[in-house]
Amino acid sequence: MAIATVNPATGETLKTYDALDAEAIERRLAAAETAFRSHRTTSFAERARLMHRAAGLLDEDQRDIARLMTTEMGKPVKQARAEAAKCAKAMRWYADHAEELLADEEPADSDVKDSGASRVIVRYRPLGPVLAVMPWNFPLWQVVRFAAPALMAGNVGLLKHASNVPGTALYLEDLFRRAGFPEGCFQTLLIGSGAVGQVLRDARIRAATLTGSEPAGRAVASVAGDEIKKTVLELGGSDPFVVMPSADLDRAARVAVTARVQNNGQSCIAAKRFIVHTDVFDAFAERFTAGMTALTVGDPMDEETEIGPLSSEEGRAGLEELVDEAVESGATVLCGGERPDRPGWYYPPTVLADVTPEMRIHREEAFGPVATLYRAAGPDEAVEIANDSPFGLSSNVWTRDETEVDRFVRDLETGGVYVNGMTASHPAFPFGGVKRSGYGRELSGHGIREFCNITTVWHGA
Structure with a gap:
């Protein structure tokens, strides 16, 4: 499958990219696993500092990344700038609210006593490396609305972006790196759709999210179901x-x-x-x-x-x-x-x-x-x-x-x-659908909790 930047306004192929081979994919999976072990232990304050830095860099890059998006997938450049601004806003929102959204919860005293416990806590813990399969139509926003909550929750991300927006995909990896997120926290996989199943089956991948077509969602959900891995799907709409x-x-x-x-x-x-x-x-x-x-x-x-x-x-x-x-x-x-x-x-x-x-x-x-x-x-x-x-x-x-x-x-x-x-x-508001538009929710507290291990901590009397 070709991985290339093709200008839809002219049909001209501007740049081509080599897909990652098996060895390169393995290096990135290993880097993600290593990064997760340390990133999961960082404080919300440290993650927020890095996320705010990423938002600031995106604001500085707004005109350039807008032109790249327009070149790769054809949206009017004014809309592309608005998309970049929206992404920076979402990054800041999650940086400011993640700790509150994932704060420990304590059930009612009557229920705690009824269970024979002295104390019960519900804690939200990160799952691990999450594979994101993303579409070309909002090449920044679709990724950021996954990446901002996932990184703030302590997860790490591997992005398989649509093959017609490789430049935008590589920009996103570079953005989080420049912001100071540790190596391996957010990586782009330049691979074709045929390689997605192999990556998803790897034991180091703990969950997946996909925004795209119904056939793509069905394919990812089938593999994830076979592997008993959590998925969130945002598919088509009419x-x-x-x-x-x-x-x-x-x-x-x-x-x-x-x-x-x-x-x-x-x-x-x-x-x-x-x-x-x-x-x-x-x-x-x-x-x-x-x-x-x-x-x-x-x-x-x-x-x-x-x-x-x-x-x-x-x-x-x-x-x-x-x-x-x-x-x-x-x-x-x-x-x-x-x-x-x-x-x-x-x-x-x-x-x-x-x-x-x-x-x-x-x-x-x-x-x-x-x-x-x-x-x-x-x-x-x-x-x-x-x-x-x-x-x-x-x-x-x-x-x-x-x-x-x-x-x-x-x-x-x-x-x-x-x-x-x-x-x-x-x-701030949950987003997602029903029927063949998919399942699960993105954004808001509902979205950040989708890729958390919701853990009951029970203390005996």
Whole structure:
């Protein structure tokens, strides 16, 4: 498998990398095990000092790393800078809160006495080296939201990043090294997907986390299950964006555009299915389509660009197939829908109406700037359409009716419900999904505890 930096705006291969051989992988596994033995005993204060240093270095590097991300995977450079800033923020959040989140807990006195103990403590201890298999779409953020809590908990990390962002992967290893984390605390493995199983089966790897496609998640979970190792999976999403008659339509339509096309539409938490009450369907569709049509498509290095190229030629071909199949089956194109005649892997902002359950785009995740519109007669039908998906990552609900809010929060089969706003991840809030969007949680206290040995310490009377 090629490990290379290929500019998606031009299709030009800029740099290639040699994959690690078995001997090099062994050296890194040994270094991780050695680093864990010492890192696990460091104080929270020392880990926080190093994490704050990493955040400061990332702020200093922001413009350069943003340009590297844009070169490797095509996101508009303004969004790349925002991603770097978000990562630094998350690093600082975990540096400041990890000790509190992992503080010892003491059960109620009545339960302690009932157990015959004089004292019981629940303690959170690190597991060991954790393998992180990460995607290209947010090449810094996806890694940092694993690495910051894992390192602060006393674990060490081995990163198998997507093979089209090797420069960003190597930057992350260098960032933690420059911050002062001991050798082996965070390492990048330049390996193909075929080598992941071998690494995961190694006894020194204690757990794994994966953000990526459903097939990739299934493959990692199968190996981890066979080895009885903890995993956290954050997989695909086809998030519903529900609009009811009481919504502020102008604001809902503006936010809907951003929610659909963030990161060139290549985001698991991007809103993809827009389910609109029939009373306001036409008004919303008009506003939304106008907003999608007005977006500036161009060179992702240009500060004015809002939509850059998709990350790969294969990704664009797959998106094109979904759209073409839907149109052939009766979907109506309100805007976009045709590949532009220009170099690079561009696809225009596209809105499809008259989508039916028989179409592949109804069931599969459209990873690019393509939105599907649905009519709903009321909350019941909106919930039915929203839940008619194999995915359950997050959801967006636009209504001023509190009864409707309660109904959607109760019935939507997703890991998050964002009311009158756009789904976004934040270090303080748990993030993850249900159904085929995966299991486990990242971020917040829930995320940092995923890779801890939750230990009961019982003292006899």
